[in-house]
Amino acid sequence: MEPFSFINAILxxxxxxxxxxxxxxxxxxxxxxxxxxxxxxxxxxxxxxLSRYVLERKIANAAFECAYTDKSFLHIGSEYGLDNPDSFTRAFRRIVGVTPTEFRKRKITVKRTRLCASCYGIELPILNDPLTRGGNHMETPRLDQDEAILxxxxxxxxxPESLTPFPCCLKACANYIGxxxxxxxxMAASGAAFRLTWDETGxxxxxxxxxxxYDDPVRVFRQGIEALGCHFQILWxxxxxxxxxxxxxxKNQINKGNPVIALGIIGPPEACIITGYRNDGETLLGWNFFQNNSEFSGSITFDDSGYFVTEHWWDNPETLAVMSLEPGDGNKANLNTMIGHAVEAMTGRKHGNYAKGLLAYDAWMKAVANDKDFSDGLVLPLLAERLFTHDDAIDCLLDGRYQAAVxxxxxxEQYPEHKSLFEQAAKHFMAVYELHAKLFEVLGGWERGEAQMHQFAQSDVRRQTVQLIHQAKESDEKAYAILKQLAEVV
Known part of the structure; x- marks a missing residue:
């Protein structure tokens, strides 16, 4: 084996x-x-x-966790095989230059680097002194390879607090590229935190x-990616x-070290992440929200990294698009722009078959109150369809309004001159979020089982549900009015 191939294999x-x-x-x-x-x-x-290299790779990945998650240092150390807290802290300080606590406190950026010809990983952050950060330099990757993995x-x-695939993928990819x-x-920058939509036809x-x-299907993706100061490109x-x-x-994006966000690949046309390719792009690797669902996992395997591996991604008719987020000028969206976008997302309107924003509440309540859609003897698959659609709307508010409040x-805190208005809007959004518990309670729990399906079919349960949805709309209307005020003064 040539040394080049040997090192690639080991790394x-x-x-x-x-x-x-x-x-x-x-x-x-x-x-x-x-x-x-x-x-x-x-x-x-x-x-x-080799032992030093292994330790450095563990610490590099642990540093990424310290930078971009709220996990405890005990948990992080344990994940990377450093179960003793003192050993983890000493190893981290010896290699990085500071303790995990100081590293997290200083909000040090951690990004990816090219480890070898076809493999990217987390860069090892080395703090040579309090002001200077060293580390591995990312080389220009080879463009003639038939496989590469990030x-x-x-x-x-x-x-519990990550129910919207596109923003989840956007955060993961953004953190990875630094x-x-x-x-x-x-969630706020893309507008997803403020959305609610209901198809009035079924x-x-x-x-x-x-x-x-938004009414433009590309906008939520472009807006979210450009709000990070990145360049956006999409291929439908x-x-x-x-x-x-x-x-x-x-291949173009992976070879640059950038993960790709895709719609589909495995299962429904929801966002997922492509993290690598093999066989000159015929085989894809990555993370997908449905990769462990038995109804979608029959034609996939798994890499040792945990990534899905599939050769059948193009056969999936729900594979609709791929999009890139390439590092740009790094200038994030200003707050006034983001508030304006939030107001647009919440404005009640109709677009095609859909009622959107505040108007979606009325369509939702009308559907739930429609006894004809819950006739006696309705078969279980149709009951499941109704319950799942209803529960997804609850999840939308649960995730969106909570993140909007945060x-x-x-x-x-950043704009003390408008602190009262921001806090009032956040309070109303939290009131919407808190209603999710009551909405699930009247169904007999958050599970989506047969018991909940039959419970949802009962007219008295649906009447209670409509009342709770109406309360959510009232709180959203109050938050919306305050956002319109903030759009004028921030």
Whole structure:
């Protein structure tokens, strides 16, 4: 094996198993070298011991977690096989130059770097002194390779406060390329925090997808990405769009070290992240919110990194678009612009089959109150369709209005002259958020099981539900009025 290939193999092996402990017996079988010879050759080529390199990669990834998550240092250390808090702190300080606490306090930027010809990972931040940050320099990647993978891109998945795929993907990708941004910011900047949409023609399971936030389907994506100071580009799958165009788009971005946000790939046309390619782009890797769902996982496998691996992404008719966020001037959107966009998203209006903004509440209440859609003996699949559409609307408010309140409370501290208005708007949005518990309570729980389906079919339950939706609308109307005031004075 040539030294170049040897090093690539070792670095890729380590990076895909950076959490936990490295199995050196497996490594020797993978490379075909004895462990003593492997260590000797690695040290000769890399000018450092293998054990030191492994520790550095663990600390680099741990530093990323310190910078962009709220996880405890105990949790982070444990994830990377450094279970003893004192050992983790000492190793972190020895390699980075400061303790994890100081690192998080100073909000030091962590981004990706090219580890080898076809593998990107988290850059190791080295603080040589209190004012100077050193680290690995990102080389220009080879453009003639038939595979490349960006390792260390944060996983995206549904959680209590991460229910909107596009902003989740946007935050993960932004953090990976070195942009320090929070979930509440990308929810507000894209407009997704302020959306509500309802298809008046039927029970549409895609009702509240972020793509419907504005009347222009591209706007939520462009607005969210450009609000980070990044360049935005999107390629839609039209009738005559060749697969090769998608592959070229994806390879171009991955070769630059930038993850790609896609719609579809696995399952529904929701946002996901493409983190790499193989077989010259025929095979894709990444994170998808539905990759573990049995109804969608039959044709995929998984990389050691946890990324999905699929060769059938183009066969999925729901694969609709790919989009890029390339680092630009770094100038984020100003607050006045963001408030104006929030007002636009909340303004009641009709567009095609959809009632949007505050008007969506009326369409939602009308659908829930329609007894004809809940006749006796309605088959379970139709009951499921109704419940899931209704619950998705609740989740939209749960996630969106909570993040809107968090964002506005932060703005209140930054703009003390308007603090009262920001806090009042945040209070009304929190009132909407808090109603989610009551909406789920009348259904008998947040689960989407058969019991909840039959409960939702009962007329008295739906009457209570309509009253709660009306309360949410009233609170949203108050927040909307204050946002319009803020748009005039900020």
């Amino acid at each position: 890729s092996y380590v990076e895909t198993r950076v959490k936990g402990k490295i199995d050196y017996d497996e490594l020797t079988k993978t490379t075909g070298y004895s462990l003593p010879y492997l260590r000797e050759l690695f040290a000769c080529q890399m000018n450092k011991s 390792l260390g891109v944060p996983q995206v998945q549904y959680g 942009i320090d941004v929070s979930y509440d910011y990308v 029970w549409n399971l895609g009702n509240v997808d972020a793509i419907f936030t 799958r039209e009738k005559d769009t060749p697969k090769s165009a998608f592959i070229s788009f994806i 964002f506005l409370n932060k703005a209140a």
